[in-house]
Amino acid sequence: PRTVGVLAMAVAFYSLLFGLSWGNLSLVVPASASLTFVANAVAARVFLHERVGHRRWVAALLVAAGVALMAI
Numbered sequence: 001p002r003t004v005g006v007l008a009m010a011v012a013f014y015s016l017l018f019g020l021s022w023g024n025l026s027l028v029v030p031a032s033a034s035l036t037f038v039a040n041a042v043a044a045r046v047f048l049h050e051r052v053g054h055r056r057w058v059a060a061l062l063v064a065a066g067v068a069l070m071a072i
Helices: 002-022 025-046 054-071
Strands: none
Touching (some): 002 025
């Protein structure tokens, strides 16, 4: 389990570095933060079988929509 966590952190770190080399800081950092928020909601539902409320799903969609608007 610890190895999987370290591997996930390494993938996240190198993905962020790749994103920063590819795009603007003002877009990449909020996008990575929003992806973390959305991924946490999905992972809580899928892996932990938590009951994710409508407010959290709506918040995740609003955050993702905000990042999409920034990308335009």
